[in-house]
Amino acid sequence: MQTEQTLLEQLNDNQRQAVVYCDGPQLVIAGAGSGKTRVLTYKIAYLLVHYDLKPWNILALTFTNKAANEMKGRISGLVGDERGRSLQMGTFHSIFSRILRVEAATLGFSSDFTIYDEADSRSLIKSICKQMGLDDKTYKPSTVHAAISMAKNRLQMPDDYAADGDSLERDRRRNMAETHKIYRAYQSRLRLANAMDFDDLLVYTYLLLNQNEEIRRKYAARFQYVLVDEYQDTNYVQQQILWLLTRDVRRICVVGDDYQSIYAFRGAKIDNILNFQKVYADAQLFKLERNYRSTKLIVAAANSLMKHNERQIPKEVYSENENGEKVKVMETISDKREAAIVCREIKRIRQQEKCRWSDFAILYRTNAQSRLFEEEMRKSEVAMGDKYRVYGGLSFYQRKEIKDVIAYLRLVVNPNDEEAFRRIVNYPARGIGDTTLAKVLDCAQQQETSLWEVISNPVQYQLLVNKGTATKLLNFRALIDGFVAQREESDALTLARDIIEKSGIKADLATDRTAEGDSRRENLDSLISGIADFVQAQREDGQEEHVLLTDYLANVSLMTDQDSDDSSDDKVTLMTIHAAKGLEFGTVFIVGLEENIFPSQMSVGSMRELEEERRLLYVAITRAEKHCYLTWAHTRWRFGKMDGFVNASRFLNDIAPKYLDVQVEGGRGSGGHSSYGETWGGNSHGSYRPWEDDYEINKPYTGSREWGNDYGRRSGRMQNSRPVAGQFMADPKPKITSPRQAEQAVNPFSPSFEKMLRQGGRWTKVEHAVTNGGRTSGSGQRTSAPSGASSGSSYASSGSSGLHPGSVVEHQRFGRGVVVKVEGVGENAKATVDFDATGRKQLLLKFAKLRIVG
DNA sequence: AGGCATTAGATTTTT
DNA sequence: TCTAATGCCT
Numbered sequence: 001m002q003t004e005q006t007l008l009e010q011l012n013d014n015q016r017q018a019v020v021y022c023d024g025p026q027l028v029i030a031g032a033g034s035g036k037t038r039v040l041t042y043k044i045a046y047l048l049v050h051y052d053l054k055p056w057n058i059l060a061l062t063f064t065n066k067a068a069n070e071m072k073g074r075i076s077g078l079v080g081d082e083r084g085r086s087l088q089m090g091t092f093h094s095i096f097s098r099i100l101r102v103e104a105a106t107l108g109f110s111s112d113f114t115i116y117d118e119a120d121s122r123s124l125i126k127s128i129c130k131q132m133g134l135d136d137k138t139y140k141p142s143t144v145h146a147a148i149s150m151a152k153n154r155l156q157m158p159d160d161y162a163a164d165g166d167s168l169e170r171d172r173r174r175n176m177a178e179t180h181k182i183y184r185a186y187q188s189r190l191r192l193a194n195a196m197d198f199d200d201l202l203v204y205t206y207l208l209l210n211q212n213e214e215i216r217r218k219y220a221a222r223f224q225y226v227l228v229d230e231y232q233d234t235n236y237v238q239q240q241i242l243w244l245l246t247r248d249v250r251r252i253c254v255v256g257d258d259y260q261s262i263y264a265f266r267g268a269k270i271d272n273i274l275n276f277q278k279v280y281a282d283a284q285l286f287k288l289e290r291n292y293r294s295t296k297l298i299v300a301a302a303n304s305l306m307k308h309n310e311r312q313i314p315k316e317v318y319s320e321n322e323n324g325e326k327v328k329v330m331e332t333i334s335d336k337r338e339a340a341i342v343c344r345e346i347k348r349i350r351q352q353e354k355c356r357w358s359d360f361a362i363l364y365r366t367n368a369q370s371r372l373f374e375e376e377m378r379k380s381e382v383a384m385g386d387k388y389r390v391y392g393g394l395s396f397y398q399r400k401e402i403k404d405v406i407a408y409l410r411l412v413v414n415p416n417d418e419e420a421f422r423r424i425v426n427y428p429a430r431g432i433g434d435t436t437l438a439k440v441l442d443c444a445q446q447q448e449t450s451l452w453e454v455i456s457n458p459v460q461y462q463l464l465v466n467k468g469t470a471t472k473l474l475n476f477r478a479l480i481d482g483f484v485a486q487r488e489e490s491d492a493l494t495l496a497r498d499i500i501e502k503s504g505i506k507a508d509l510a511t512d513r514t515a516e517g518d519s520r521r522e523n524l525d526s527l528i529s530g531i532a533d534f535v536q537a538q539r540e541d542g543q544e545e546h547v548l549l550t551d552y553l554a555n556v557s558l559m560t561d562q563d564s565d566d567s568s569d570d571k572v573t574l575m576t577i578h579a580a581k582g583l584e585f586g587t588v589f590i591v592g593l594e595e596n597i598f599p600s601q602m603s604v605g606s607m608r609e610l611e612e613e614r615r616l617l618y619v620a621i622t623r624a625e626k627h628c629y630l631t632w633a634h635t636r637w638r639f640g641k642m643d644g645f646v647n648a649s650r651f652l653n654d655i656a657p658k659y660l661d662v663q664v665e666g667g668r669g670s671g672g673h674s675s676y677g678e679t680w681g682g683n684s685h686g687s688y689r690p691w692e693d694d695y696e697i698n699k700p701y702t703g704s705r706e707w708g709n710d711y712g713r714r715s716g717r718m719q720n721s722r723p724v725a726g727q728f729m730a731d732p733k734p735k736i737t738s739p740r741q742a743e744q745a746v747n748p749f750s751p752s753f754e755k756m757l758r759q760g761g762r763w764t765k766v767e768h769a770v771t772n773g774g775r776t777s778g779s780g781q782r783t784s785a786p787s788g789a790s791s792g793s794s795y796a797s798s799g800s801s802g803l804h805p806g807s808v809v810e811h812q813r814f815g816r817g818v819v820v821k822v823e824g825v826g827e828n829a830k831a832t833v834d835f836d837a838t839g840r841k842q843l844l845l846k847f848a849k850l851r852i853v854g
Numbered sequence: 855a856g857g858c859a860t861t862a863g864a865t866t867t868t869t
Numbered sequence: 870t871c872t873a874a875t876g877c878c879t
Contacts, residue, residue: 063868093869118867198869233868266867366865368871392867426855433855558869578866600865616866639864640870 002078004049007042011035018286019043022051022225025246025280027273028255031317032302032622033293033584036255040229041071043253044087045078047225055086059223059245062091063230065559067582071229088223092238093198094558096205099219100196101554106212107204112414112550114195115557119398120419121145121186121197127422128185131445138175139182147171148183152199153235153267155206158184192450193418202237209244220245231256231276235267243279250280258313259306262578262616264608274313289317291622293584295324298628301659302621308654309611326661327621327628329652333665335592335636339376341665342589342631343384346572349587349627357387359586361573363620365598367392369591370574377572384572391575395560401509401520402527406556408499412483413550416450425451428508431472439465440473452477479503492552493535496528530556577620588624590617593632593649617651808853 008016015035018028019042030036044060047053062068068090076084088095097115104111116124122141125148129139151161161167162180171179190196196204209216226246228234231254234242246252254276261270277283291299299319306312332338346360362373370390377384396402404427410420426432443463444454454461455473465473479502486495500506509521534555535547573585592598598617603609621628630652636643652660807819818834 065869067868091869097869115869117869201869230868262866263868265865266869268868368864371870429855431855560869576866578868581868597865602865613866637870 002045002049004046007045007049007078011038011042012290014286014288014290015039015042018288019046020050021284021286022047022251025250025276025283026253026286027231027276027280027283028253028286028288029273029313029315030255030257030288031291031315032257032260032619033291034288034317035290035292036229036257036288037067037071037074039288040227040255041074041078044071044075044227048079048083053224055083056088057222057224058087058089058227059095059225060087060089060227061095061229062089063233065091065094067229068094091558092241093201096241097201097554097558100201100204100208103208103215106215107208108191109196109204110194110414112194114193114410114414114417114420114553115201116190116195116197116419117397117557118145118198119403120195121148123419123422124189125182125186127441128182128189131441132178132181132185134178134182139178143174144176144179144182147176147179148186149197149199150267151183152203153237155203155237155240157203158187188448189418192416192444192448194414194416194450195418199237202235202241206237206241206244209241216244217248220248224249224251226252228252228254229256230260232258232261232270232273233263233268234272235269236272239269239272239279250282252280258311259315259615260581260619262581262612262619264612270311274311287315289315291317291319292321293625294319294622294628295321295626297324297326297659298621298624298626301327301628301655302618304656304659305614305621305651305654306618309614310607311611324626326659327630327655329593329660329662330629330631331648331662331664332631332633333635335372335633336376337665338591338631338633339372340382342373342591342629343376343382345589345629346587347382347384353586355586357384357570357572360589361575361580361583361585361587361623362589362591363575363577363580363623364591365577365600365616366592367576369597373574373591387570388572388574389569391573391579396523396526397556397560399520399523401523405496405500405505405524405527406553408483408503408505409496409549409553411452411480412487412495412499413553415452415480415484418451421451424503425476428504430476430504432469432476436465436469436473439463452480487549491535491547492549493528493531493547495549496531496552500524500528577616580623581619584623584625586625587627587629588620589629589631590620591631592636593630593652594636595647595649597636598649599651614651614654 008019011019012035015038018026018039022043028036028039030039040060044058047058048055060068060071062071072084072087072089075087075089100107100109101111101113104113122145125139125141125144126136129136129141129144147167151157151167156164156167158180161183168177168180171177190200209219223245226242228242233256242252242254254273256273258270258273261268261273264270277285294302296319299317303317330338330341332341342362346357349355350357350360362370364370370392374388374390376382377388378386397406404424407420407423410417411424414420422437425437440451440454440463443461444451447454447461449461454463455477458465458470458473463470482502483495483499486498490498505524509517509524511517512520531552534552538544538547538551573580573583577590595604599610599613603613621630632646632648632652634646636646805819809817809819820834
């Protein structure tokens with residue numbers, strides 16, 4: 001517990017001004033590392049202490065549960081547990097879902113409504129398309145859902161959408177003219193299922209407040225002060241809801257940084273923060289520009305990058321820390337070397353500065369890029385063994401075995417939940433197949449009711465199935481009904497255990513004797529312990545009434561495993577830049593700074609998206625406290641092919657050179673004169689020249705070329721080392737470990753490799769690789785390893801397969817055919833064959849079992 | 855209905 | 870290269 005005086009003493013002038021101003025709407029632009037969270041938490045504490053506001057009168061909204069929990073903890077530290085706990089603090093979605101459960105009846109839902117996740121939404125859309133006879137290749141569920149989601153983000157309901165010329169036109173152009181009909185059907189199916197998707201949580205909150213003045217006034221009065229974190233990431237609905245809640249007394253404080261707006265692709269509108277002062281006319285602007293995190297040079301480099309963005313609130317972030325070192329740019333010959341060098345640097349710096357593994361982060365644009373770094377680190381020679389942790393990937397809650405159990409829980413709480421029903425009606429197998437399901441589905445559609453209603457009253461709804469099937473459906477219904485009967489009596493843990501037992505899930509999993517089965521059972525155990533933790537936590541919290549399944553589900557559906565945090569263990573962090581927002585590390589490696597990767601190929605077409613990519617790099621650089629590295633590689637394996645003509649990212653040109661220290665592998669670069677300029681400085685197609693108006697469309701040429709050489713990228717499946725625990729979950733168990741196959745070495749010195757580089761016109765010669773203790777760094781086997789391309793000709797040799805153009809072959813399925821072309825060697829060997837029966841096909845010899853006939 | 859063979863496809867993803 | 874999804878076979 002702290003007094004007002006001591007609270008304010010812990011802030012700098014700007015921070016303090018932002019904290020004490022409480023007379024009206026307020027916009028706080030908080031640069032990276034400027035103490036944004038500090039201002040928010042202290043402001044809330046100040047409201048409680050100075051204005052004596054009741055904690056339940058303060059609404060504080062964040063984007064992640066993690067941020068909310070952290071902030072709650074810190075406020076509790078300032079003003080005591082008691083008050084901290086009663087704060088209305090959480091994510092938009094969780095706070096609003098709580099309101100919606102209370103007010104559900106007004107909207108025509110029951111308070112036990114299910115929250116559909118992304119997968120549920122897509123699956124529902126798929127089912128709708130099927131029913132409407134639409135091809136799901138044209139109407140890809142994910143694309144359709146994105147369109148619907150975007151519509152909801154701008155508060156366009158199905159009717160509005162169908163009346164909106166722009167939307168219809170766009171859909172027509174994309175050959176998806178029926179999208180508005182899918183949207184309509186989707187929305188009604190959700191309602192029939194008593195379900196809302198993520199977007200609905202916001203949309204319905206808006207509708208609730210907008211259409212019921214009394215309810216609006218109730219909540220506006222309750223939330224006397226509203227604070228919003230990461231305001232740059234809010235979308236239109238969120239902004240509108242905030243307006244409804246605050247337009248009367250206008251006590252709202254939004255905090256954010258337009259420089260860090262990186263979620264436009266999810267509907268976030270940077271305009272919300274850019275225009276805040278127009279919406280709230282008397283809003284006061286506060287800027288926190290002092291960065292406490294990074295060295296001067298890092299901050300300067302990041303600032304210089306952002307000079308190239310047009311849409312922004314001007315600001316000058318500065319640092320009073322030491323100068324530090326320049327941002328290092330490392331140019332390597334291959335993606336593999338990039339990984340090796342990053343690992344080498346980590347080891348070197350760690351030694352030198354006696355810091356921890358957890359002081360390092362490797363940040364990349366796409367998850368796929370993590371693989372090489374994982375591989376490199378597990379190499380015995382690098383000896384970083386398990387000193388790293390990969391974030392991202394498939395979350396715990398998306399694993400099949402977990403989704404199955406959750407589906408049972410959902411169906412018991414809300415039997416109308418269509419997606420849950422479909423998922424488990426035949427799991428474990430009980431002989432209710434696709435045909436039966438289709439009948440039930442049709443029946444439900446016809447009579448506009450839920451699947452559950454249909455199987456509960458098959459006669460009334462004229463469900464036409466034979467007797468055996470009817471019995472199976474009846475049994476299923478009885479099973480679920482049995483659980484439903486317990487739902488108010490037993491706590492979540494008891495009921496969940498019972499369900500796993502009686503549904504046959506347990507028995508089903510028990511039959512699987514494979515390693516995968518072990519992992520499934522362990523995951524299931526984790527889920528159960530999670531439920532146990534939840535029930536216990538509720539009891540300790542004095543919430544004895546709220547230990548039921550419905551309470552657990554209300555919690556768990558908005559939880560992701562990002563929320564768990566075992567940052568306590570000492571490991572190097574590997575994650576996407578998006579995932580790194582809000583974090584900081586002593587040393588940051590930003591890897592893969594190449595055209596088509598960063599900026600991503602998809603974003604170079606438009607100025608707005610390109611600016612977002614640039615902000616993404618800004619976010620990445622500003623994660624670093626002391627050392628920041630930008631790396632790129634001349635050659636990279638992508639999608640199983642070697643990309644041989646890689647251009648450096650245009651963003652490297654956007655950072656003022658005086659803040660950069662460029663190093664080119666081969667040792668030519670560090671002395672100030674490197675191939676840097678020649679390689680990508682002036683001439684490269686990828687350079688970004690803002691003074692040329694066509695720079696956005698002038699995409700760099702990236703040659704790609706098929707390599708017959710087998711450079712032996714043949715890694716085994718990686719051990720799954722991702723985190724998994726959620727908040728109410730026991731320790732994650734390690735997942736299946738499959739033995740790593742021996743890695744076949746790459747030979748960067750093979751004649752053909754050199755030839756390739758020469759042909760690329762970028763390098764005149766491959767110099768010696770950077771050495772490390774007298775040895776070629778990277779892999780010791782490397783230089784002596786067998787090369788797939790030891791001869792001068794780099795490809796088109798048919799290798800050992802003995803196939804030649806003209807060979808007559810026989811395929812198990814396609815029958816007899818004549819080989820037209822053979823390319824590649826080993827793993828990549830591919831043949832084009834004209835089959836008598838089915839025509840020309842390309843076959844990967846690795847897979848196709850061809851018998852040579854003649 | 856389940857298992858394997860084949861192919862198509864492949865950003866980022868707070869909730 | 871890896872994954873997910875489809876389709877065909879038993």
